[in-house]
Amino acid sequence: MKKLVLKGGLVCDPLKKIQRICDVLIIDNKITEISKTTKNEWSDEFNVLDLRGMIVLPGLIDFHTHLRDPGFEWKEDLHSGTLAAAKGGFTTVCAMPNTNPVPDSAPIVRNFIDKSYNSNVNALPFGSITKGRKGKTLSPMFQLQDAGVVGFSDDGDTIMDSNIMRQALLYSIETKLPIINHAEDVNIKNNGVMNAGIVADRLGLKGTLSSSEFLIIKRDIDLAKETGGRIHIPHVSTEQSVSYIFDAKKSGVNITSEVTPHHLTMTENWIYGLNGDIPEYLTTSAYDTNAKVNPPLRSENDVTAVIQGLNEGVLDIIATDHAPHSLNEKECSFDEALPGINNIETAFSQVYKLVDRDLISLEKLISSLTVNPAAIINRFEYGSLYLNTPANLTVFNPSTYWTVNERTLSSKSSNTPLKGKELKGRIVYTIFNGKIIHDEL
Amino acid sequence: MTYDMNLPSNHSNIDFQEGKLNHLLDVDSLSLNSIENLIQSTDLAKKNFVSKTKIPTLKGKTIVNIFFENSTRTRVSFEQAGKLLSADFINVNIPSSSMTKGESILNTIKTIQSIGMDCLIVRHHHSGVPYLIARNVNVPVINAGDSMHAHPTQSLTDIYTIRTELGEIKNKKILIIGDVKHSRVARSNINLLVRLGANITVAAPTTLLPDSWVVQNNTRNLKRVKIISHYLKMESKLAKSDLVMLLRIQKERLDQGCLPDLDEYSKLWGLSKSRFYNLCPKIYIMHPGPVNEGVEIDSEILSLNNSLIDQQVENGVPMRMSVLEFCILK
Numbered sequence: 001m002k003k004l005v006l007k008g009g010l011v012c013d014p015l016k017k018i019q020r021i022c023d024v025l026i027i028d029n030k031i032t033e034i035s036k037t038t039k040n041e042w043s044d045e046f047n048v049l050d051l052r053g054m055i056v057l058p059g060l061i062d063f064h065t066h067l068r069d070p071g072f073e074w075k076e077d078l079h080s081g082t083l084a085a086a087k088g089g090f091t092t093v094c095a096m097p098n099t100n101p102v103p104d105s106a107p108i109v110r111n112f113i114d115k116s117y118n119s120n121v122n123a124l125p126f127g128s129i130t131k132g133r134k135g136k137t138l139s140p141m142f143q144l145q146d147a148g149v150v151g152f153s154d155d156g157d158t159i160m161d162s163n164i165m166r167q168a169l170l171y172s173i174e175t176k177l178p179i180i181n182h183a184e185d186v187n188i189k190n191n192g193v194m195n196a197g198i199v200a201d202r203l204g205l206k207g208t209l210s211s212s213e214f215l216i217i218k219r220d221i222d223l224a225k226e227t228g229g230r231i232h233i234p235h236v237s238t239e240q241s242v243s244y245i246f247d248a249k250k251s252g253v254n255i256t257s258e259v260t261p262h263h264l265t266m267t268e269n270w271i272y273g274l275n276g277d278i279p280e281y282l283t284t285s286a287y288d289t290n291a292k293v294n295p296p297l298r299s300e301n302d303v304t305a306v307i308q309g310l311n312e313g314v315l316d317i318i319a320t321d322h323a324p325h326s327l328n329e330k331e332c333s334f335d336e337a338l339p340g341i342n343n344i345e346t347a348f349s350q351v352y353k354l355v356d357r358d359l360i361s362l363e364k365l366i367s368s369l370t371v372n373p374a375a376i377i378n379r380f381e382y383g384s385l386y387l388n389t390p391a392n393l394t395v396f397n398p399s400t401y402w403t404v405n406e407r408t409l410s411s412k413s414s415n416t417p418l419k420g421k422e423l424k425g426r427i428v429y430t431i432f433n434g435k436i437i438h439d440e441l
Numbered sequence: 442m443t444y445d446m447n448l449p450s451n452h453s454n455i456d457f458q459e460g461k462l463n464h465l466l467d468v469d470s471l472s473l474n475s476i477e478n479l480i481q482s483t484d485l486a487k488k489n490f491v492s493k494t495k496i497p498t499l500k501g502k503t504i505v506n507i508f509f510e511n512s513t514r515t516r517v518s519f520e521q522a523g524k525l526l527s528a529d530f531i532n533v534n535i536p537s538s539s540m541t542k543g544e545s546i547l548n549t550i551k552t553i554q555s556i557g558m559d560c561l562i563v564r565h566h567h568s569g570v571p572y573l574i575a576r577n578v579n580v581p582v583i584n585a586g587d588s589m590h591a592h593p594t595q596s597l598t599d600i601y602t603i604r605t606e607l608g609e610i611k612n613k614k615i616l617i618i619g620d621v622k623h624s625r626v627a628r629s630n631i632n633l634l635v636r637l638g639a640n641i642t643v644a645a646p647t648t649l650l651p652d653s654w655v656v657q658n659n660t661r662n663l664k665r666v667k668i669i670s671h672y673l674k675m676e677s678k679l680a681k682s683d684l685v686m687l688l689r690i691q692k693e694r695l696d697q698g699c700l701p702d703l704d705e706y707s708k709l710w711g712l713s714k715s716r717f718y719n720l721c722p723k724i725y726i727m728h729p730g731p732v733n734e735g736v737e738i739d740s741e742i743l744s745l746n747n748s749l750i751d752q753q754v755e756n757g758v759p760m761r762m763s764v765l766e767f768c769i770l771k
Contacts, residue, residue, distance in 0.1 A: 190697065196653070197653045200653075201651040201652060201654075203568060203569060204568035204587070204588055204589035204591065204628060205568050205569070205589075206589075209652065280469075281470040282467060282470070282572065284464070284466070284576045285572075285576070286572050287568070287573060332545065332547075332573070333546065333565065333567035333568075333569060333570045334567065334569045335567040335568070335588075
């Protein structure tokens with residue numbers, strides 16, 4: 001087994017407060033040394049990667065991934081999803097429970113965990129909050145915790161019954177695992193398919209108002225405050241939501257929250273199909289179903305607000321909400337198209353744009369994808385460069401350009417509005433348990 | 442109160458859509474020049490229509506009318522227009538009930554395309570489907586109405602009718618009453634009328650106004666439309682308008698909680714006899730049809746000369762003749 005040297009890269013580990021040019025030495029699949037670049041000659045037993053100009057960071061953690069396994073393997077499965085994750089620089093993904101069957105009992109969770117031993121990166125399961133994700137009866141949360149879930153979610157469906165949500169939060173006091181809500185008031189949403197506003201009005205599409213999100217966020221914050229439960233708000237998309245979460249944190253609610261790469265970088269204008277430009281008249285590219293997602297892409301103001309929320313620590317983490325769908329689930333009318341963006345392979349390049357434009361700091365960006373999600377799942381070793389633990393690292397080249405090609409995506413699906421678009425910055429190596437599992441060079 | 446509309450400015454050089462195909466997906470891509478050309482060729486086509494003489498313009502061309510939503514007047518109007526131009530015409534009706542979810546629109550279209558056609562006319566109950574189809578076929582696509590989005594041929598017909606009956610559109614005071622939020626006709630008409638310089642006022646309860654007009658979270662410095670959402674203000678505007686366009690109230694709006702019942706709507710917003718005779722006995726009246734008699738308008742007024750509703754239907758044929766000619770031959 002060759003020893004590995006990552007030479008001359010900018011090593012960033014927010015937990016250890018490292019951000020400097022260093023060499024990283026990996027022996028027997030473990031990081032044994034992080035030291036200033038001094039040595040230039042390495043003997044033959046070392047595999048030396050010259051990483052000058054590149055950024056070396058802890059393996060990324062995606063707290064919100066749809067692996068579609070079991071039940072929807074034509075979209076994605078454990079193998080393809082974790083391969084795509086590796087390509088995107090992620091060494092840990094947390095699998096959302098909108099699968100078939102729903103992980104609402106311990107055997108289903110154990111089955112997933114057994115299968116995940118063969119996956120390409122760490123795949124950790126969530127359990128459902130309610131049986132069958134139907135929002136009516138609680139899942140057996142302690143049994144699910146013992147089986148190995150890292151949190152609870154009914155993702156995709158809102159628990160509209162406030163009493164059930166409250167009971168779930170009461171359970172979380174003892175499990176200490178996050179209850180991840182899904183904030184969409186179905187009555188206000190009223191079959192909306194994109195953000196309500198000027199673009200929906202122009203396209204003649206039914207709009208989803210911001211209030212459909214922030215009313216449920218407000219409700220669940222108040223319930224968490226009253227119960228002392230542990231709440232996590234996924235995919236925050238509106239300005240008002242950010243402000244409610246800000247207030248909640250100030251008043252000591254046990255809350256964390258997340259934002260997706262697309263809500264940080266894209267507006268509703270992407271539905272025009274012209275890279276976010278507003279056309280003088282609609283072209284045949286309009287109604288881009290690959291830009292249909294829940295919650296919907298919002299206005300410029302909302303994008304500014306979530307970026308600011310991330311900067312100020314109101315939003316703790318970036319999570320992809322990687323949501324693969326097959327071609328025929330997207331090549332249909334905008335109303336019928338299933339919501340979701342396939343983005344785990346493009347996520348880091350997408351959000352790195354914010355660093356390039358000085359909208360957030362490199363340290364903040366990396367924290368939100370490493371140490372912060374590691375803290376939420378209480379596995380700090382996954383989010384930092386610990387010595388003598390299995391080496392999980394990612395190497396990013398910030399200055400290279402690449403084009404998103406649907407044929408070279410590792411995901412089984414290619415439902416991204418970035419298809420054919422050029423991105424700046426690319427994940428070039430992913431190292432998982434000491435082995436290079438993705439090599440772009 | 443006025444609101445910014447997300448409308449294109451008057452563009453000078455665009456004729457239909459990009460590329461080689463002349464799709465007609467909405468009126469927004471038509472330059473004022475193209476609109477003027479369409480109006481002039483409709484004048485010519487109208488003579489053939491009135492005398493029922495076929496002309497060989499589209500002889501040997503096959504037009505397919507594919508309707509995923511029920512329609513009588515638009516479908517028949519296109520068919521008559523095609524036949525007067527000597528085109529072969531195929532009608533395909535796919536009621537929404539038989540399109541189960543997940544069944545592919547594109548597969549249906551590709552099947553029809555392989556049979557052979559020169560133009561496709563599409564109506565669908567979801568907005569944007571004509572764009573999806575236009576991306577995937579190699580013949581011109583004409584939008585015959587897509588849900589709440591657009592109805593370009595109806596709108597062009599309305600413009601033609603106003604021009605014929607009232608003269609120049611610039612500075613005409615036009616009042617649009619009703620469900621603009623869900624109306625494809627209103628959307629296309631507002632776009633065209635604003636660009637042609639009409640003075641537009643929209644009157645509707647706030648529940649039937651587009652979201653961006655009510656919850657203003659976006660402003661673009663574009664054309665303006667005046668909004669009225671109290672019925673008394675609507676009454677005083679009626680007295681000062683040249684033309685009123687009434688929109689159909691769909692029964693499903695009641696289920697969505699937008700209105701208490703049709704009776705309330707009719708009392709507050711309907712063109713009743715008393716409103717008509719007292720406030721605006723000279724006003725011209727249009728309605729894209731079908732009319733809910735006694736709701737949007739009193740039946741008695743429909744038979745008066747003020748009503749241009751019959752002309753709207755008649756002019757639909759020559760306008761669609763010129764649209765077909767434009768899309769297929771230009």
